[in-house]
Amino acid sequence: MEAGQMTEQVAPSVRERLSDRMRRQPWLGAVAVIVAIFLALVAGEGLHDVAQTGLNGLSLGAIYALGAVGLTLVYGILKLVNFAQGDFLTFGAYMAYLVNVTWGMPLILGIFWAMIATALLGLLFERVLWGPMRAKHAGFLQLILMSIGLAFLLRAIIQWFWSTDVRVLDVDTTSTVQFLGLRIGQTQLIVVIVGIAVIIGIGLMLRLTLLGKQMRALSDDLELAETAGINTRRVINYTWIFAGALAGLAGVLSAATTDLRPELGFELLLPIFAAVILGGIGDAFGALAAGMVIGVMTEWSTLVIDARWKTAVGFLVLIIALIVRPQGIFGKAKTV
Amino acid sequence: MSLDPGALPLAVTFDALTNTSFWISVGVIAGTYALVALGLQLNTGFTGIVNFGQAAFMAIGAYTMAILVLKAGFSFWLSLPCAVLAAMIFGLIVGLPSLRLRADYFAIATIALAEVVRLFAQNARGLTGGNQGLFCDPNDASNCYTNSWRDVSDSINNFVSNFWSDPDSLFPLLLVIWATVAVAIFVLRRLQHTPWGRVLRAIREDEDAAQALGKNTLLYKLQSLAISACLGAIAGFFLALNLATIHPLDFEPLVTFFAFSVLILGGMGSYRGVAVGAVLFWFVLEGTRFIDLPDPPFTETRIASLRLAITGLLLILLMAFRPQGLFGKREEMVIGE
Numbered sequence: 001m002e003a004g005q006m007t008e009q010v011a012p013s014v015r016e017r018l019s020d021r022m023r024r025q026p027w028l029g030a031v032a033v034i035v036a037i038f039l040a041l042v043a044g045e046g047l048h049d050v051a052q053t054g055l056n057g058l059s060l061g062a063i064y065a066l067g068a069v070g071l072t073l074v075y076g077i078l079k080l081v082n083f084a085q086g087d088f089l090t091f092g093a094y095m096a097y098l099v100n101v102t103w104g105m106p107l108i109l110g111i112f113w114a115m116i117a118t119a120l121l122g123l124l125f126e127r128v129l130w131g132p133m134r135a136k137h138a139g140f141l142q143l144i145l146m147s148i149g150l151a152f153l154l155r156a157i158i159q160w161f162w163s164t165d166v167r168v169l170d171v172d173t174t175s176t177v178q179f180l181g182l183r184i185g186q187t188q189l190i191v192v193i194v195g196i197a198v199i200i201g202i203g204l205m206l207r208l209t210l211l212g213k214q215m216r217a218l219s220d221d222l223e224l225a226e227t228a229g230i231n232t233r234r235v236i237n238y239t240w241i242f243a244g245a246l247a248g249l250a251g252v253l254s255a256a257t258t259d260l261r262p263e264l265g266f267e268l269l270l271p272i273f274a275a276v277i278l279g280g281i282g283d284a285f286g287a288l289a290a291g292m293v294i295g296v297m298t299e300w301s302t303l304v305i306d307a308r309w310k311t312a313v314g315f316l317v318l319i320i321a322l323i324v325r326p327q328g329i330f331g332k333a334k335t336v
Numbered sequence: 337m338s339l340d341p342g343a344l345p346l347a348v349t350f351d352a353l354t355n356t357s358f359w360i361s362v363g364v365i366a367g368t369y370a371l372v373a374l375g376l377q378l379n380t381g382f383t384g385i386v387n388f389g390q391a392a393f394m395a396i397g398a399y400t401m402a403i404l405v406l407k408a409g410f411s412f413w414l415s416l417p418c419a420v421l422a423a424m425i426f427g428l429i430v431g432l433p434s435l436r437l438r439a440d441y442f443a444i445a446t447i448a449l450a451e452v453v454r455l456f457a458q459n460a461r462g463l464t465g466g467n468q469g470l471f472c473d474p475n476d477a478s479n480c481y482t483n484s485w486r487d488v489s490d491s492i493n494n495f496v497s498n499f500w501s502d503p504d505s506l507f508p509l510l511l512v513i514w515a516t517v518a519v520a521i522f523v524l525r526r527l528q529h530t531p532w533g534r535v536l537r538a539i540r541e542d543e544d545a546a547q548a549l550g551k552n553t554l555l556y557k558l559q560s561l562a563i564s565a566c567l568g569a570i571a572g573f574f575l576a577l578n579l580a581t582i583h584p585l586d587f588e589p590l591v592t593f594f595a596f597s598v599l600i601l602g603g604m605g606s607y608r609g610v611a612v613g614a615v616l617f618w619f620v621l622e623g624t625r626f627i628d629l630p631d632p633p634f635t636e637t638r639i640a641s642l643r644l645a646i647t648g649l650l651l652i653l654l655m656a657f658r659p660q661g662l663f664g665k666r667e668e669m670v671i672g673e
Contacts, residue, residue, distance in 0.1 A: 081440050133656065140439060141386060142655045145600060148593050149651025156645035163637045270451060273444050312455045315448040322445045323433045 027289075034293065037300065045303045052182050053299040059188040059257060061295020062195025064314075066250035067268060068275035068287035069199055070243030076219040076282020077239050080130060081140070083147040085247055086269030087154035092118040092248025093169075093255035093264055094158055100170050107171060107256070114252045115245040122244030123237060125150065131236075151266070158262045167260040169252075191253045198249065199288040202242065206284050211238060219282045271298070271314030278321040293317075357504045362622045363615075364506055364578050367513035370614035371571040372595040374520050374607060375564030380596075381604045381664075382528065383560040384540030386439050388592055389430070389446030390568050392453040395587035396423045397569025398576040399457060402470045405481040407463075412484030420569045427565030428558055435557045447589055458584040469583035485577050488512075506578070513574050520567060521607045528607075536560055597647055600654050603664025612663065621646065 041050045071085045095117040096110035129150065133143060175186040184192075206212035214235045217225040226232045254264060274294055279286025298313045372390055379387040400419035404410040410418065434445045457464045464470055472480035492508035500507075527533050538546040539553050547553050576582050594617075602613025621643055634642075654661060 081443070129652070129656070138655070138659070141380070142659045144386070144440070144443065145596060146652055146655040148596070149648045149655065152593075152644050152648030153652065154648075156641040156648060159641035159644070160638050163635070270448055274448075277441070277444070306459070308459050309455070312452055315452050315455075318448045319434075319445055319452070322437060322441050326437055326441055 030293070037297075041300055041303055048181060049303060050300065051180075053303055054296050055182055055184050056188070057296030057299030058292060059184070059191045059195075059295070060298060061292035062192050063250050063254045063257070063268065064271050064275050064295050065199055065288045065291025066195055066246050066253065067272040068279065068291045069202055069284050070246040071272055072276045072279065072282055072284060072287045073215065073239050074243050075276060077215055077222070078130065078134070078236065079140075081144050081147065083144065083269065084125075084150040084154060085243070085272065086265030086267075087151045087158075088118050088121065088244060088247035088265065089251035089254065089268055090158055090262060090265035091121060091154060092251030093260050094162055095248065096252040096255065097162070097167060097169060097260055101167070107169060110169070111249065111252050114248040116248075118248030118251070119241045119244035122240035122247075126236065126240045155262050155266070162260075162262070164262055169256050169260070171256045185257070187256050191257055194249075195253065196288075198246070199284070202246070203285045203288060211235065215239060267311075270318065274314050274318035274321065277318060277326065357506065360504050360506045360510050362618050363510045364513060364574070365622075366614045366618040367510065367517055368571050368574045368578070369595055369598050369618065370517045370611050371513070371520060371567050371574070372591070373598040373602070373610045373614060374517070374524060375567035376595055376599045377602075377605075377607055377610050378524060378536075378560055378567075379564045380599065381606075382533070382540060383536045383557055384439070384543070385435065385557055385560065386443040387446050387561065387564060388443045388589070389450035390564065390595055391587040391589060391591040392446075392450035393423045393427065393565040393568025394572035394575060394591065395450075395453050395457055395584075396426050397572030398582045398586075399464055399470065400569075401573055402481055402576060402582050403463060406470065406472065412481045415481070416573060419573070420566050423565040423569035423572075424562045427562045431558045431561040435554055435561065447592070450587070450589060450592065454584050454587050457587065464584070465582075467584065469581040471581040482577065482580055509574065509577060516570060516574075517611055521611060524607050532556070594647065597651055600651065600659075600661050603661030604659075605665055606661075606663040609661060609663030613661065616662075
C-alpha cells in the first residue's frame with residue numbers, strides 16, 4: 001500500500017505502466033505478493049525456518065494440487081461443482097489401505113489400485129448420475145445438491161466398512177532426508193516429487209495432445225464441440241478417468257503423510273476449491289500453481305500464528321481470491 | 337421383549353414408538369431445522385442466492401448470546417436481540433462483497449466463511465471455550481442463560497399441568513419453537529406478497545432484467561441474507577437451550593446441508609412445505625432408531641452411517657426425480673438454468 005502511494009507521488013507514468021502490465025499478466029501480481037510475504041518472513045523469522053516450513057508446505061501443496069486438477073477439469077468441462085470430489089480422495093485412500101494393510105501388499109500396488117478404483121467410481125457416477133442429469137438439462141442447484149448427496153453416500157459407505165477409527169498406511173514415517181541443512185520426511189519427499197511430476201505430465205498432455213485440445217473445446221461450449229464432430233462422450237469419460245485417478249492418488253498421498261479417517265477428503269475439499277478458483281476454473285497448470293501456493297502459505301502461517309489456526313489460511317485465500325479476482329490469477333478479465 | 341432378538345432380524349420395539357419424551361425431542365430438532373431452512377427458502381427458493389453458510393449464523397447467534405450472558409453479565413432477554421443483530425450485521429458484512437459473485441462462487445464463498453467462523457469458535461478458547469464448548473458454571477448458577485429459560489419453561493409447564501398431569505421437561509421448548517416457526521412462516525408469506533417480495537423473485541428469475549428496471553438488486557439480496565441470518569441466529573438460540581452446551585461441532589457444514597435436505601424435501605418456493613419437510617425428515621431419520629438392528633453387524637457407527645446414507649440417497653433421488661420437492665413448484669426452481 002505504502003509503496004504504491006510512493007510511486008504515485010514520484011512518477012505516475014510508472015504506476016500506469018505497472019497497472020497496465022498487471023491487467024495483461026495478472027499472475028505477476030500474485031508473484032509479487034508471494035515474494036513480499038517471503039521477504040517479510042525471512043526478515044522476521046530467518047531463512048532456515050522459512051525454507052523448512054516452505055518445504056513442508058510443498059508436500060501439502062502437492063496433495064491440494066492433485067485433488068484440484070481433477071476438480072477443475074470437471075468444473076470447467078461439465079460445469080459441475082463436484083462436492084463429492086473430497087470423498088473421492090477418501091475412497092482412494094481406503095482402497096490403498098485395503099491393498100497395503102489388509103492384504104499386506106506393497107504400497108505402490110495400493111496406489112495403482114486406488115487410482116484405478118477411483119477412476120472407475122468416477123465413470124460409474126458419470127453413467128448413472130451425471131450423464132442422465134445433463135440429458136435432462138438439470139440446473140446448477142440440482143447438480144450441486146446431488147453431488148452433496150453423493151458425498152454423504154460415499155462417506156456413509158466408507159464408515160460402514162472401515163468405521164470412524166483413525167488408521168495409518170504401512171509407510172516409513174521416521175526416515176528423513178537432509179540437504180542444505182533442511183530435513184524432510186522420506187514419504188513427504190516422495191509425495192512432492194510424485195505430485196509435481198504427475199501434474200506436469202497431465203498439464204503437458206492437456207496442452208499438447210488432441211485429447212487435451214478436445215477437452216478445452218468442450219470446456220468452451222459442449223454443444224458446439226459436439227456439433228463440430230468431437231466424440232464428447234469419449235472426452236467426458238477421459239475427464240472422469242483423470243479426475244478419479246488423480247483424486248485417488250491425492251487421497252493415498254494424504255493418508256501416507258498423515259492418517260486415514262472418513263473425513264479426510266471433506267477436510268481437504270475447501271483448500272482444493274481454493275486452488276481451483278485461484279488457479280482459474282478449468283486450468284490444470286493454474287490448479288498446480290495455486291495448490292502449491294496455498295500449501296506453502298498454510299505452512300508459512302505457522303511461523304507467525306499458532307499452528308491450530310493454519311486450516312483457516314486456505315479458507316481465507318479462497319475468500320480473498322473470490323472477492324479480488326474470481327476469474328483466477330491466470331484467467332483473463334471477463335464477467336464472472 | 338420376550339422374543340429372542342436373533343429370531344427377528346428387524347425387530348421393531350413398539351414401546352419406543354409411544355415414548356413421548358423421545359418424540360418431543362425429535363420435534364424440537366425438527367422445529368430448529370425448520371427455522372434454519374426457512375431462511376434458506378427465502379435465500380435460495382425466493383431470491384436465487386445459494387447460501388451454504390447458514391450454520392455460521394446459527395453459531396454467531398448461539399455464541400453471542402451465551403458470551404454476552406456468561407462473560408459480559410447481560411440479562412438473557414437483552415442478549416437475544418443483541419445476538420440477532422450481531423448475526424445480521426455479519427450477514428451484511430459477508431454479503432456486501434460476496435453477493436456480487438456468480439451463484440456457484442457465492443455458494444463456495446459462504447461455506448468457506450462458515451468454516452472460518454467454526455474454526456474461530458474452535459480456537460479462540462478464551463472467548464468460546466474451544467473444543468470444551470461453552471456452558472454454564474454449575475457452581476455459579478446465578479448468571480446463566482439456561483436459568484432464565486428454565487423459569488419460563490417452568491411457568492409454561494405449570495400452566496400445561498392443568499391439562500397434562502406430568503408434562504415433559506422439553507415440552508415448553510417444543511411449544512415455543514413451533515410458535516416461532518408459525519410466526520416466521522406467517523411473516524415470510526406476507527412479505528412474499530409485497531412489492532418487496534416480488535422484486536426478490538424477479539432477481540431470482542433474471543437479475544439483469546431486475547437491474548434494468550432500476551432495482552438495486554444488491555440491496556435486496558443483502559436484505560434477504562440479513563433476514564436469513566436473523567432466522568439462523570434464532571435457531572442457534574434454540575439449539576443452545578436444547579443442548580445446554582454450545583460446541584463448535586454443532587455448526588459443521590453438515591448442519592447447513594441437512595437444512596438443505598429439509599428445504600428440498602419440503603419443496604422450493606413453499607414456506608409451509610419447509611415445516612412439513614422438517615418434520616418428515618427428522619421423523620424418518622430418528623425413526624430409524626426404532627428398528628432394533630442386531631449388533632453385529634449393526635454397530636453404533638454403522639447405524640450413524642446408515643442415517644448419513646439415507647440423507648445422501650434422499651438428496652440424490654429427489655434431485656433426479658423430483659427436484660421441486662414434495663410441495664414445491666417446478667417453475668420455482670430456476671437457479672442456474
